Amino acid sequence: MFESYEIKNGDTLDSISNRYNISKDYLIDINNLYYYDDFKVGRELIVPKINDVYFDVYKIEKGDTLYEIAKKYNVNPNLLAALNGINKDDYIYPNQEIMVPKSTYSYYISAEGDTLDMVTNIFGTTSKNFLEQNKTIYLLPEQLFVIKKKYE
Numbered sequence: 001m002f003e004s005y006e007i008k009n010g011d012t013l014d015s016i017s018n019r020y021n022i023s024k025d026y027l028i029d030i031n032n033l034y035y036y037d038d039f040k041v042g043r044e045l046i047v048p049k050i051n052d053v054y055f056d057v058y059k060i061e062k063g064d065t066l067y068e069i070a071k072k073y074n075v076n077p078n079l080l081a082a083l084n085g086i087n088k089d090d091y092i093y094p095n096q097e098i099m100v101p102k103s104t105y106s107y108y109i110s111a112e113g114d115t116l117d118m119v120t121n122i123f124g125t126t127s128k129n130f131l132e133q134n135k136t137i138y139l140l141p142e143q144l145f146v147i148k149k150k151y152e
Helices: 013-019 024-030 066-072 077-083 116-123 127-133
Strands: 002-006 044-048 055-059 097-101 105-109 144-148
Touching: 013 024, 024 044, 066 077, 077 097, 077 105, 105 116, 116 127, 116 144, 127 144
Parallel strands: none
Antiparallel strands: 002 044, 055 097, 105 144
């Protein structure tokens, strides 16, 4: 997941990249920074949340495919692609970083026409539990919902 970061006096692409443990190229890509003028004090940047409870970051290695990464982490390739804003057939590049869902949670991306009852049934949980774990619910297409898995 991502959050907003406001560029402060003295910040550089390198210092922000290091703070969020991402490559400078990735920071440039996710913020569409094409010119040095785009990087100025006060501008809001998109950065990964630090210590994200729901995701780990995976650095693409030469020869990796999205399908192989999904298989390695026991994740649906369509979900992995959707979480990272790419198509499952897109080429992925060495050193590119993607979010990989942690195995202790179940994930669902909403579709057109979903209702609260439908989504809670997908997770096999109560509306109360679902609402406690997902604070902002719009039920618009492509909203991510997360539920902590129960282990018996």
